Amino acid sequence: MSISQRPGLTVTALDRLLGFAMAATVIAVGLGFCWILGAIVAQGLGQISLAFLLAEPSNAGREGGIAPMLVSTLLILGVCLAIALPLGLGTALLLAEFTITDQRLGRLVRRSLDFLAGVPSIVFGLFGNAFFSQVLGLGFSILSGGLTLACMVLPLLIRTTEEGLRAVPPSYRQGAAALGLSQTTTLFKIILPAAVPGLIAGLVLGMGRALAETAALIFTSGYVDRFPRSLMDSGRALSIHIFDLSMNIPGGDARAAASALVLLTLLLLLNLLAGALAQRWANSS
């Protein structure tokens, strides 16, 4: 009987092709990653020690450690997220939830964002230098670096959050409206938690981008490899350190690889933390 109706050959072949392509992709990407990571580990692992993590650099970074860079990096990231998260979340909410009424503004902002995402980081750097460092008078400082980075990661954060928000089933909004819940409650207690997957994706991408950024920071947070005393001090980010060691300091390769390894570990930890925090928020609210 209907056994003869087995799905046509083409369909199963496509299915198999799909499975094969998926496996091949995963293997290829995995291998590519391992290749890069392997190169970093092979060069850098030998350099890593507690002293490397805790000492200040000397001899242009060929000796000593990366402690000031770690501190500066975290401070810059902190400033960046402190600005970009509220700004990003707010704009995403505006775009996803209020576009009917603010249609013009919404479209304008959305276009602006996609545009912002394509601005080269070096232009961000020059802009940050001109605007934050000079016009606003922040000089070379962690603050102006963080602000510049915030502008850079904003589009990632906003667009992902927005997609997350759009995908929340309309029945939640209906339910909330029928209970006379205010928009604020609806958004923060129901819609945003449901949009957490998108938010995390944006956060993870944004943090990765922020930690990896060099060009925008050279002109803003600067090159000084001391411990910063305040947010108004200049501080060298790890990525700049890596850049300097590998491109500017003869014999800095191994140290650069070691720093990259530390950077990746840091990112891994931050990602895990972000995921856990977001999950807790989604569950608890």
Added chain:
Amino acid sequence: AKPPQAANSEGIKLQGNIVLTGSSTVAPLAIEMGKRFEEQHPQVRVDVQTGGSSRGLADTRNGSADIGMVSRSLKPEEGDLTAHAIARDGIAIILHSENPVAELSPEQVVDIYQGQLTQWSDVAGGPTSPITVVNKAEGRSTLDVFLKHFDLKNSEIQAQVIIGDNEQGIKTVTGNPNAIGYVSIGAAEHSIGRGEPLKMLPLDGVSPSTTTLQDGTFPLARTLNLVTQGASEPTAQAFLQFAQSPQVQDLIEQQNFVPIESAPLAPSTP
């Protein structure tokens, strides 16, 4: 040998911030100088920023930096600024160490860079493979020096690869046995010292090294300068003197550059 604390003992307590911006070639050296200067004057902070020679010039002019770092000599139109030479840097032509070519005449170099010689086999002792010409990007001072020495125009050069920093040039050549390029001698020496497959070609019969550079026999060189505009503050003034003093010679050598005063080394004790 570390210079003792009292090297700068005019009795005035120096204090304040000095900001240096400019050439990324000079920056690592300036940082090390700054650290030593801070050791001697605990009230002083030396902030070194990079961004390129042009940034150094611009920032010095508009006052956002006290001192600019420039990896070349000042041009005539930059006469409003004062240059303070702190070190010299040589430029050597480099090949992959597997490349059997041992010497190139200036004419050959010119022909190669102009694209008239495209095969290594056209050069005595060369292998049968095409030449990969590595050139520096427009505006870089190494390029200026190179062009001036060989009396070339950048638009005549037929390059296959255009690079920015020295290390990019070294990695390009170590990764490509048929490449020819030119980089800072210090960087090349350092890489050769670490066993990378690289060699420097002699120029006009003089083999490039920090020694020949120091004694003035090697022709292809540039000066690393700190620049200021007008009269600088006492602290900046002190730093400029410090940077030109023998107290930082070991730092200059550590960064593979050549101290300016090739003449008798001043004793490092007061």
Added chain:
Amino acid sequence: MQTFEMSQLSSLRRAHRRDRILRHSLRLLGSITGLLVLLITLFVLQEAWPALQNLGFIRFWTDGSWHPLEGSFGLMPMVLGSGLIALGATAIATPLGLLSALFCQCYGPPLLVVPYRRLLELLAGIPSVVYGFWGLVVLVPQINRLHPPGQSLLAGTLILSLMILPTVALLAIASLAQIPSSYWQGAAALSLSRWTTLTRIILPSARSGLFTAVVLATGRALGETMAVLMVCGNVVQVPSSVFDPVRSLTANIALEMAYATGDHRAVLFVSGLVLLAIVAGLVVMAEGISNQGMSSESVIVHER
């Protein structure tokens, strides 16, 4: 009529106040974002202005070569270079990223999915210098063996596609995660094949998110600097094959900005301006395409 307790009336008033504040602050935040874009564009325009004024706009398209110090300012080969690299990278990264996302979200065994996702997240955070460095010492020599000089359009495309892959994949994962499970169930109950389920139901439903992913990734590819600078060879020319070196607009800025003064600096900003124009064109095009695809599905929205 009902008599409300004070607490209820005041909670209602509070709710209205909060909503009003929310609306105003959201609008403010949105405007800040919009303002930023304006500021950046104005900044680039201002820096580029002297060159545009002295040289006019036409020169940049008609000049045969790029030798700003010798008075020729042809940007065309670099526009082409930027476009080709970004296009190639997007063309490679989009299917790979999509397949990765499907693996993570739909078909992969959980044991593999979790580490693979972490891996993608890490890929997103590797500094571009490290990519460039790896490309220069590992990938370029390999390509050099195939076809000298190694630094080429191909190398740039490959490195860049690896760099933007996580953007595509992670964003796609996020939008796939939001597909209602009833679609999967419905498809399974009709015993639709994976292929049909994906191509006809799941991917179309996730369309808007996937589209955003690709646009953002393309933007990133266009804007990427360091890695491209290190592996592309940076020769200003129209490439005749994938093995030819090319220079992107971003590499142009990064290579020369550090040493450029006066007019030279201004013309570099013109190349920045051109890049922004390309991105803007892309965005407008993307908007057009995505609007076209949108059907009038019943979407519920908030009121004013």
Added chain:
Amino acid sequence: MTTMMSAATTCTQPLLEAKHLQLSYGQQVAFHDVSLPIASGEIMAIVGPSGCGKSSFLSCLNRMSDLVPHCHVQGEIHFNGTNILSPRTDTLLLRRRIGMIFQKPNPFPLSVWENLALPLREHGLVKSQTSRRAFRQAIHQAIEAVLRDVGLWEEVKNRLHSSALALSGGQQQRLCIARALILQPEVLLLDEPCSALDPLASAVVEELMLRLRPRYTQVVITHNLAQAKRIADRIAVFWVQQHKGQLIEVGSTQQIFNAPTHELTAAYVSGGKG
């Protein structure tokens, strides 16, 4: 909690009244020219074939139709004498006073507890107590009471803090009813509240509706004519004519079942097998 007494006095003026109401989705008219007064305290059942605009009509009564893009409502709806379709209406307050239960159960992706506590807290329905514990206790009492009302307490008391989405279809629906009830609105709009329920749970809900009758005004859509007969005071019959929904008859339950004036009504109530 119980201080909020209803004003369900049997005044002659209807509590809620639709006047020449028409609703369209874009170009397509869902229903038109519906005039229907609903008296305070009564249970009004709306019946009619699928797609005749019952749900659409209901969604106008508390302005939920605002949420549907391209949805356009014309006419008037008077609630306590004011036209709620006027743009000046405070929809938060309106919906607080006119609760709604949907055709498909739609609990929030939160725990069972939070699904109920959220509206409670939002509307300040639980007086702020001296201590946090007492406050929580008060909320708990309110939640327990309303869950018992809908007959869900026994089933979920051990999983108050796990996700409401893991409940069965019927449990979800009862949770949604509880969520609407906890606000003690004046009017309850119920869109097929029992369609996902088994007879026992249905009976619980019906009983509940009857129990609420004096205090709440209720408008219920149902496909179950027997149910309508059991609980409704009056019945409104909708029908599709020329692709537009219409109110073809409204009358007391008795009249509709025993002496329908419209022939379609007659056919419907006799043919209905519900």
Added chain:
Amino acid sequence: MTTMMSAATTCTQPLLEAKHLQLSYGQQVAFHDVSLPIASGEIMAIVGPSGCGKSSFLSCLNRMSDLVPHCHVQGEIHFNGTNILSPRTDTLLLRRRIGMIFQKPNPFPLSVWENLALPLREHGLVKSQTSRRAFRQAIHQAIEAVLRDVGLWEEVKNRLHSSALALSGGQQQRLCIARALILQPEVLLLDEPCSALDPLASAVVEELMLRLRPRYTQVVITHNLAQAKRIADRIAVFWVQQHKGQLIEVGSTQQIFNAPTHELTAAYVSGGKG
């Protein structure tokens, strides 16, 4: 289309048989120890209070339970003599032969037409014709036939190409039934197919089920006891005992309604007001 004749011969061996089936979500057991044979060609109704595991049971029968994370099934289900719970089962083929209709209507976010044409084309049910036009024509005929079967044709014939999500609840449910029917499976699993339907549409579906009776084996969950009485050959009663679902009684419709052996069944069928 109609060449595929059913094998609904009244053989003594059941077509589908659950043996000691247990399903748990994580730690929580939804139902346990359910053994239920279903004969070829019969209509088996499953009734019972909300949350007793009816939907869960149904979802095992075509392995839809695979899709639920942390859902674990133990026991055996024999279909045509083979245990379909074995990992070697081709679920694509299985689900093609055992169709399912869900409690909440779940049309795809496509047009009405595409919702039906998609499975048709996927399974090659319409023979490829000489021309594309003839092929489209054949699909159209199949779609029209099945939409007429579920009584939806008149309502949607003018909007075949607009989104299925804009249909009313009842229209969506009938569309989903049509979508399952268009594949002509051997067994149909229906999870409260009429809960979103008005009496007229319900009647259409009931009629349809009766019409399909000789050809299809049908397992239907319903809360409407009257409906079960009208259509079912046999009835299985589920109940929750100690927080676990259980099959407490199964028998012919007559026996269940007139001579229930289990006291809970007796209470249920008499108390049920459906």
